[in-house]
Amino acid sequence: MKSVYVFPGQGSQRRGMGEDLFAKFPDLVAQADEILGYSLRRLCLEDPDRVLGRTEYTQPALYAVSALQYLDRVASGEELPGAVAGHSLGEYCALFAAGAFDFATGLDLVRERGELMSRAPKGAMAAVVNLDQERVREILAGLPYRNIDIANINARQQCVLSGAYDEVRAPEVRAAYTEAGGSFIPLNVSAAFHSRCMTDVEEAFARYLSGVELGELRIPVVANCTARLYPATGYAELLSRQISSPVRWYESISWLMSRGHQEFHEIGPGNVLTKLTDRIRQDPLPVHDPAPVQERLLVQAPVPAQERLVVQEEPRAPRRTRQRPEIVFMYGGQGTQYHRMGRELYDTHPAFRGAMDRCSALYEAANGTSLVAAILDDARRGQDFDDILQTHAALYSIGWSLTEALREEGFHPDAVLGHSLGEYIAATVAGAMSFEDGLDLVMKQAHMLKLRCRTGGMLSVLADPGLYQRRRDLFGGLSLAGVNYAGGSTGNFVVSGASERLAEARAALDEEGLIAVRLPVRYAFHSGLLDDIRHECRSMGGAVPVSRPRMPVYSAAYAGPLEDDSLERWDTYLWDVVRGRVRFDELMATSFRTPEHHYFVDLSPSGSFVNFLRHGYGPDYRGAFAINQFGNNTASMRKLREGLASATGAATRTAPALV
Secondary structure: OOEEEEOOOOOOOOOOOOOOOOHHHHHHHHHHHHHHHOOOOHHHOOOOOOOOOHHHHHHHHHHHHHHHHHHHHHHHHOOOOOOOEEEEHHHHHHHHHHHOOHHHHHHHHHHHHHOOOOOOOOOEEEEEOOOOOHHHHHHHHOOOOOOOOEEEEOOOEHHHHHHHHHHHOHHHHHHHHOOOEEEEEEEOOOOOOOHHHHHHHHHHHHHHHOOOOOOOOOOOEEEEOOOOOOOOOOOOOHHEEEEEEEOOHHHHHHHHHHOOOOOOOOOOEEEEEEEHHHHHHHHHOOOOOOOOOOOOOOOOEEEEOOOOOOOOOOOHHOOOOOOOOHHEEOOOOOOOOOOOOHHHHHHHOOHHHHHHHHHHHHHHHHHHHHHHHHHHHHOOOOOOOOHHHHHHHHHHHHHHHHHHHHHHHHOOOOEEEEEEHHHHHHHHHHOOOOOHHHHHHHHHHHHHHHHHOOEEEEEEEEEOOHHHHHHHHHHOEEEEEEEOOOOOOOOOOEEEHHHHHHHHHHHHHHHHOOEEEEOOOOOOOHHHHHHHHHHHHHHHOOOOOOOOOEEEEEEEEOOOOOOOHHHHHHHHHHHHHHHOOEEEHHHHHHOOOOOOHHHEOOOOOOOOHHHHHHHOOOOOEEEEEEOOOOOOOHHHHHHHHHHHHHHOOOOOOOOOOOO
């Protein structure tokens, strides 16, 4: 088994680093000086202004020295590693080694990252030693503070806390850990790296990263925030998410060891990671995959380093050539709901009514009221349907019940696609989690939102999504929650944030003649206003039993099909669905480039997806909706059945007996 190269992060810098490297790579050093606007060599060797310890200088300097050391090692004839990993900033060096970008591009990225981090609000970090992660988390949950996260899990008994300065430095925090037998060591940093406090930095960096072309990875890279491998392509969001997510180093190294890797080489100044590796080797984290997964480690054949490496996977059954389009069931999320949705089907379609009644019974057992009665309440016709305790469960139930109605009529999906909350429905339909567990999860999540989150909202804007980046005067303080399409004569994107800022943005857009619609949602999904419930949501998600999906699950949160390793980090995935950006436009561009190969079945309450396809993607994207807010659901279902029958080549079935 080939060796693993690991690259250190911030804290490993020292004056004098790189002394033996700069003369070997004069062209790259000159590139660095031009990008940075100062002498890299002088900073690292002399540091006359004593700025090497400042984030905006540390990050590019440490990246450059580690990258040059890697190049020097390869130039000396050393065999390329079998895998690479980097701790925090070091992940950029690992990605450079794997071919994600060239030296100059990587340096520019870490320069931007460092500058953004240096401008982050004041925060604090502290190491907790001699207590294991679960005990650290347990103590943290019992403290009266909600802006502290576990930022690094370095070894079994070494974690780092990160968060708001006044909270991390509060005497009660130190006392809680020392009384439990741990050591509490404040770190000399100015911001709360790898915590919820960095979400604004993450979003700003993501916008910067969107203009960078990332290459296909030629060596496996273990990601900090998942402790599993990066996908070979389409990994930009994973890289930006690293800024506010914990560094799961203990699990990363333990996972590599469980895959047979035992030889680790630290590339960069210092030996911090070497010491950590020795400690982890003595007490590795047991790594148990919840379901069999394909081995993803890339193995290098004896070919030149420039040639692409080969993925070694379990044998797969031969794929049959599809003779008909792939039927994709699509599920929508918050903002698509309204009172009396599905009323006509409930009155006339036995399978739909039976499924809705089943959902309502589970809801009533948990909440004491009828979900069906809340949805179909005639007295609230025309009013906003925005009580999260009802709408979360209602959307899940409508999507599930429409699926059951189509199954009863003999129509089954080949794949499923979710948009925001709709991803939970898609995962359930695919068999990744049970119907009962999925509904229980959305009910618990709704209660947590109601209890802990500040209210806010979402605004759908009919304009080119590039407007969000260009006009910060309009959208300052608001998060880009999602992009639905950018083609056609216009575009559609959604922003999320505090109610007062949404009102200001809407008024300004109205003055400029741009259409913006406030969605019937009381919470700012896909924004930092949800971060108060990050721990609880991930804990709830981690408690859900997961199985391998029976069909492809296309994720708008990840802009592609769910990979097998998503099962190993189900808690992260379920959190990303509601907190991360909805990248529907990217998903369509990467997974559905040949529209004739797919037929889309819109099972959102409002028929939103059909509108997206019509206005943003063109007539070649075929599909039909089941219901919408304008009524006549029976006719809509009949048209949908006809479309499915035509797409699949099946005879149109007679509709079930109506009652």
